[in-house]
Amino acid sequence: MTGCRRKSPAMSASLHLPFALLLPILLLHSFTPSVSAQRGGSGSAPRWQTLSGNSPIVVARGGFSGLVPDSSSAAYQLTQLTSAPDAVFWCDLQLSKDSFGLCLPDVKLDNSTDIAQVYQGRQNTYAVNGVRQTGWFAMDFNSTDLSTVALAQGVFSRSQKFDSNLFPILTPDDVTALKPAGFWLNIQHDAFYAQHNLSMRAYVLAASRRMVINYISSPEVGFLTSISSRFNPRITKLFFRFNGFDDVEPSTNQTYGSLRSNLTFIKTFASGILVPKTYIWPLDASNYLQPSTSLVLDAHKAGLEVVATDFYNDAVLSYNYSYDPVSEYLQFVNNGQFSVDGVLSDFPITPSAAFNCFAHMGQNASDKVNTLVITKNGASGDYPGCTNLAYQKAISDGADVIDCPIQISQDGVAFCQSSINLIDTTTAAETLTSLSTNVPELKGDGIYTFSLNWSQIQDLTPVISNPFPSYQLVRNPKERNAGKLVSLADFLGMAKDAGSLSGVLINIENAAYLMEKQGLAVLDAVETELTKAGYDNQTALKIMVQSTNSSVLMKLKDKKQYELVYAVDETIGSADPSAVSDIKNFAHSVVISKESVFPENDAFVTRMTDVITKLQKADLPVYVQTFSNEFASQPWDFFADINVELNTYILGTNISGVVTDFPETPNRYKKNRCLANLDNVPPYMAPVQAGSLLGLVQTPSLPPAQAPNPPLTENDIAEAPLPPVGTRPTADSPPGAGATPPPSPSGQPKGAAAGFVVSSVAILFTALSLLLH
Secondary structure (H helix, E strand, O other), X not given: OXXXXXXXXXXXXXXXXXXXXXXXXXXXXXXXXXXXXXXXXOOOOOOOOOOOOOOOEEEEEOXXXXXXXXXXXHHHHHHHHHOOOOOEEXXXXXXXXXXXXXXXXXXXXXXXXXXXXXXXXXXXXXXXXXXXXXXXXXXXXXHHXXXXXXXXXXXXXXXXXXXXXXXXXXXXXXXXXXXXOEEEEEOOOHHHHXXXXXXXXXXXXXXOOOOOOOEEEEOOHHHHXXXXXXXXXXXXXXXXXXXXXXXXXXXXXXXXXXXXXXXXXXXXXXXXEEEEHHHOOOEOOOOOEOOOOOHHHHHHHOOOEEEEEEEOOOOOOOHHHOOOHHHHHHHHHOOOOOOOOEEEEOXXXXXXXXXXXXXXXXXXXXXXXXXXXXXXXXXXXXXXXXXXXXXXXXXXXXXXXXXXXXXXXXXXXXXXXXXXXXXXXXXXXHHOHHHOXXXXXHOEEEOEHHHOOHHHHHOOOEOOOOOOHHHOOOOOHHHOOOOOEEEHHHHHHHXXXXXXXXXXXXXXXXXXXXXHOOOOOHHHHHHHXXXXXXXXXXXXXXEEXXXXXXXXHHXXXXXXXXXXXXXXXXXXXXXXXXXXXXXXXXXXXXXXXXXXXXXXXXXXXXXXXXXXXXXXXXXXXXXXXXXXXXXXXXXXXXXXXXXXXXXXXXXXXXXXXXXXXXXXXXXXXXXXXXXXOHHHOOHHHOOEOOOOOHHHOOHHHXXXXXXXXXXXXXXXXXXXXXXXOOOOXXXXXXXXXXXXOOOOOOOOOXXXXXXXXXXXXXXXXXXXXXXXX
16 A cells, blocks of 8 residues: 555655646746736835835745645645745644654644555544644654655645645655745644654754754744744744634743733744734624734834734635635735734735735726626625615725616516515515415516515515525625615616716516516616616716527617627537527627636636637627635635636636626726736736646546536527517416416527527536635
């Protein structure tokens, strides 16, 4: 079993080269940007409120450990490839039985390696800082034993696919051989090793004579004081690491909370402090930010630098950040009061971009790329969708176009709501159960909008969407039921008054059913409200009308003031020329799903399709949906960072717009300084190469191959004309009375003109949490 394993570079002096040779294809460093952009410099260098006045440092914990195994050669090399050039490599130092230094994230090797399989039955139990722990400890094995052990991903919510690369355990010498801009040794358990006759002090002092160690940290006062006189602070900075507020520091027998109040003492042996981020921005019991503490200002006053820890893209962030990790980093460095001097992150690409591209942009920063930000039910990531608050937030967040998915009430009032079934978006199921009906054409049981008058609907309580419940990612719970539903008339008035929008999007679905079976002239209602609101006599706001039904857009073909948007409701892998030609007959632009651009397999991007190329070649602008901030919505390739995903679509494919439930994020992305010169974007602002990450997975771990998604064909588009408006059902008539074969979810059978229904065979892949680990 051990014979096929690679020897550790500690013993073999060679890094894991096959993976390293593949890494450069991950990002498109040299690409010809086809996106229209405003050129220009990034302006004067920002002024930082760090102790030195310089930009905060990015410390990569075990390298890019959010994607590949912690402290592996690939993790460190990926950091160099994707992050700021001055990123610092972090090594959690452990010692083997024969005093070899090892970069491993914990004193126990269970989660971070495959040692439990290699050395079954070799676990032990020890007291670590007074707590008994059972597992495989580094100090129980000599360096030869550990040469047969491979690193593994220790966070189970992250992909385990890269474990099959059998990355060997590295020593600090191996890591510094990669020539990082900075190197950080963290000694977490000096007292524990000393109890077992192993000296961290001796190892560190010896190592410092053969390598440059820029930073050394420890949560033990005794260790740092024992070495402080041996290091020149201009070369090596010592950092005191704070553990939990109520944990006890073993050397002084004081809690870390009490030591926080004695920074002048810490300054006697350290240059800085390493603190959990909640020491700076505490959270309340509901996971919302509380006012910042004075820790950073106090530390700077004492002459101590501050590096904050515990930054992960694929974790539940404070709800204040709307699941955007860049927002969290900016809270620590760009808040107008103070800046930390550095951050410790599993995803170093994100703070690299946050500090160098997004910080200090200013309120008047201009767009660097011409990509429309189109909302999905307003800012529905922060408030219940299609409510007044969701639209107000979208406008203040800088959306270009706000959308209104049209529903219509029993008394003919058009209003904005994402679903015709009110159970999906309100608390109607709790208060109006008697109105539940079964409509086969609309997927069965529900409380439907056409069953209530507008006055009844206005009284309903909205509910915020929760698209990723299996990941326990809850959206803004304090505002779960905030806001009021909005009529189309009010929506149009709000958009006109905003002054900052470039357009509105009216989304019309289920028109055939509403007209024929419910006698509701939905298109007439929309046109009437647009006319009443004065949209026929203005040019300031573009009017976009979107539908998955070609019959709806054909009906509006003569309305020259509208941009007609055809929404492809299947996941497609290509588009037949005849289908593209058909779309040109009734639409001006197209919206497609993200998976129709970058198909996924087991949450890995497999390739880039030719869908966008074919549509753009026909002069059809392409909008892509739906961009959400939650890491669960993104394939591993995008490193659990919505900005990496946006960047890949916008710079890598030249799409004309993004559809998003968090409009603040793409609006800020468009303004970032690193897009000022698209001929020279930094690595952390380069698009990801489609399929490259899956190419780094060893064959035994590859997911089964998937059949390609089908192309869009003429039969997918063709529909019978809209029926005439029927008679309103009586109170005694069942909602679906007289219905013929159930139509597609859009309410209009696809392929009706050809005499049959063509069903989609597209496969939707669930994007797991991670960000290109």
